Amino acid sequence: MIDEFKTFALKGNVVDLAVGVIIGAAxxxxxxxxxxxxxxxxxxxxxxxxxxxxxxxxxSSEVTATTLAAAREQGAVIAYGSFVTATINFLIVAWVLFFVIRAINRLRAKQDAEVAAPSEAASEPAIPADVKLLAEIRDLLAGGAEKNSRTGPETH
Known part of the structure; x- marks a missing residue:
């Protein structure tokens, strides 16, 4: 059971997630x-x-303070200023993450394009010179045979 837990805990995804959470908190x-x-x-x-x-x-009517900290000591309050600050926090985080993900996606697309270009050239293997020569000879012979069949047999 301990070995199973070690295997699970040390998988790449779990470690990556832990690093992401720590960086996210910071x-x-x-x-x-x-x-x-x-x-x-x-x-x-x-x-x-x-x-x-x-x-x-x-x-409640017992809350007469002018600062949030003092008001919380006097009774229950709705701290909508804190909510506005949290909303601004969220919008800034979302905006920054948008630009980070956008930059990452552009880098990945550029990297994928660079990787795909050589692989397309590599998918067509280089034809050896002797095979090219034999193909040319075959094409010439096929061309000569077609020419003879169009003109008919030669009669002397």
Whole structure:
């Protein structure tokens, strides 16, 4: 049973998936930082100081705080500013992945075209010189036989 698990766990697909998950988590942190530290402040500047992080809707009248952290301590809130930030995160990740996959597909298509070109030439094997010569002789003899059959037998 342990050997079966080792075989399963060390298959290429499982290892590739693990590497992808780890890289994806790191990429997610980078994108989150990009959104929170770069795009959100820029959007705030463009929209006149709009800051999504403290946008919330209190669910009870006991919540009187003006910041999200303080409001959460006072009671239940709907933090729609966090949702807007998560949506922006998603859109940025999707946009970046679109360009990454697009570049990968172009590289694969270019590589496939390079691989296919030599294989088409290789599919037709080179004809040896003696075979070419015999084919020419055969064609000449066939051409002479056709010529004789069209003109009929020679009569002297």
């Amino acid at each position: 990429f997610s942190r980078i994108v989150s930082s990009l959104v929170e530290d770069v795009f959100t402040p820029l959007i705030g500047v463009v929209t006149g100081g709009l800051d999504f992080t403290n946008y919330f809707l209190p669910l």
